[in-house]
Amino acid sequence: MDFNSAKSLLALCQEMNLPISSVMCQREQFLKEISKEECDQKMQKALDIMKNSVHESLDHPVKSVGGLIGGEAEKIQAHRHAGKAICGDVLHRAIVHSMAVLELNASMGLIVAAPTAGSAGVVPGLLLALAETYDFSDEKIIESLYTAGAVGYLLMRNASVAGAQAGCQAEVGSASAMAAAAAVELMGGKPEQCMDAATTALSNLLGLVCDPIAGLVESPCQSRNALGVANALTCAEIALSGVKQMIPFDEMADAMLRVGKRIPFELRETALGGCAATPTGCQKQCEIFN
Secondary structure, three states, X not given: OOOOOHHHHHHHHHHHOOOHHHHHHHHHHHHHOOOHHHHHHHHHHHHHHHHHHHHHHHHOOOOOOOOOOOOHHHHHHHHHHOOOOOOOHHHHHHHHHHHHHHHHHHOOOOOOOOOOHHHOOHHHHHHHHHHHHHOOOHHHXXXXXXXXXXXXXXXXXXXXXXXXXXOHHHOHHHHHHHHHHHHHHHOOOOHHHHHHHHHHHHHHOXXXXXXXXXXXXXXXXXXXXXXXXXXXXXXXXXXXXXXOOOOOHHHHHHHHHHHHHHOOHHHEOOOOOHHHHOHHHHHHHHHHHO
């Protein structure tokens, strides 16, 4: 059941008439020599941490270690409760959830790196928003997490999920691709549609730089997680509507890596360019470390 490309993954899905989640689950069982029940238990633990990472910051907002973020998710949620939100229910919830996870991460709380700490809000942000809106069970969300895991595995194997190597496109972009594919399967899409959504998510964020202020995973990382969920939701909608992606996932992953290697080092997690190098960004760094 192993696969090393999206092409081979889709071939397995077609050959065995299985969704991506089932293929990924069987791969984990085979390679780790554990039962499905053990696989599901590990995924349930991850889901429980994701749920807590969303709600802890909303229930008890705290400032981040660097003091750059803290309380933003609660403000956005209050905006919706006041009847002033301009986003639809799923997107608004996803934005709140994704930003809440980054707040917890930045205040040294427990999160699930999906695939990284800096992009940890995207996958839980979208999937938990869909679960709340459509009343999906934990079992269905766990299945979608396997799908997200399959996409993340392919990107780690064949491209990159590290901002220091390939910019924020490799972190939030990869997380967005994972979330998009997972959302498509969760909403009844086919394996090909899952990979179409993942490909589109990568292409939409191609070239996104990594420029954290003061080198901290706080700002603009938090709002980029919100961007990641919005992108993922858009790409899922496109794919579920039957719109095909022109470029295969494997080619897009390779393109993302090649683009990432050409991004100047100042824009790859060094805090020497972009937002971090603005006058205000430099001032914030001095305030934190001096």
